[in-house]
Amino acid sequence: MARIPLPTLQSRSHPLSVPATQLSVLAATGVPRFDDVMSSHGREPLESSAIEVLQVNVGKLCNQTCAHCHVDAGPDRREVMTAETAAQVIELLRRHPIPTLDVTGGAPELNPQFRFLAREAAALGRRVIDRCNLSVLLLPAQRDLVPFLVEHRVEVTASLPSFRASGTDAQRGEGIFEKSLEALRLLNAAGYGRGGGLVLNLVHNPVGAFLPGDQGSLERDYRRELSERHGVVFDRLFTITNMPISRFLDHLERTGNLQRYMHLLVEAFNPRAADGVMCRTYLSVGWDGTLYDCDFNQMLAMPTNHGAPQTLGALLATGGALPRRVVTDRHCFGCTAGAGSSCAGAVAE
């Protein structure tokens, strides 16, 4: 079912555009505190003891307004990373052997700093991931983007919630499925997704208020359907649970699914998934240089705490952010439900 594109929550002055309101709404569902559930399963509070991925959100500007977006990104958003902050990101990579730079947004490619970050991090020998919405590759101003990605061996992790038009368009906007296919063909033609060095992974988010299915099974369906019907190939599929914040929280409220969804997440709490959540090995950087335990905390304005540096500048000055106790709230159940969820897909078999 296609949908009319929604403006961002911020442009509508929607109450849920305020992070504190989102946290209050989640608390009002009556689900327990995350740390209490961890404790009841014999788990210590979440702690980060390594930084394997530096995930940098370069801003909220996007050419799409997807229904489930936890960033509330859109064409009207103006929060974008400056050259000075991007230079601090590279300086951090220079000083610390963090193996992966994961660049997200919004549509990160729309930020002028995207190419600087990708080029410099690749030159330092780091693995660089572009979290790509696919349609951005078709914009006239981005015609040279695919050759750029190829040149710097940037890994593309692209959103495609369904191998069917109805599901993809319902979540991401009318006509996005066809545009996504066109962009995937461009990437395939450039050598992406063919099992070689140019990695193309896809991301599946449920198109509704339920958990994702089995990642391996969905990957088989995606592989067959995309290949046979559309001639598109890719490397791996990642399933990611929709986080009950921002626009997806608005969707849950509007459709009367909030209570059921939150209880579903709590009932599906999986201690093994909690052992592998990404905040244990990620550090998230906001467009303004503020540090977070993950991109979701970033959108809820919950910076790193418990004595850890809270900005890139402070981190560069003090030199360390480990070990770091993770800041949690009820949205964290989104990462620990079922097979678990992270920016690299399921975390527990």
Place this chain on the structure above:
Amino acid sequence: MSETYYCPHDLPRFGEMGKERPDLWAKFLEYYNSVFADGALTAREKALIAVGVAHAVQCPYCIDAYTQASLQNGADREQLTEAVHVACAIRGGASLVHGVQMRNVADKLGM
């Protein structure tokens, strides 16, 4: 007793069927879980078959559970609707094909 024979709250109580004969329940679950594991058919395809069968046997619990399972495994409304039509066609066809039996009887006894 509930006021209706079918109650949504009864679905999560399915496990109570293991109370008197846990050995049989364990065998059933082991078989059930093996059936729905990824095999030559994917989880999505099996869930869609289950939706069709659920409509044929008219089990509201199964319709609820396997509509959700189908969505979760990447199926959409169009595919779910087609699955229900398959059930409908087979049920209708099954009635109709028995018409041959009717014709056999009528041919034998009639003039």
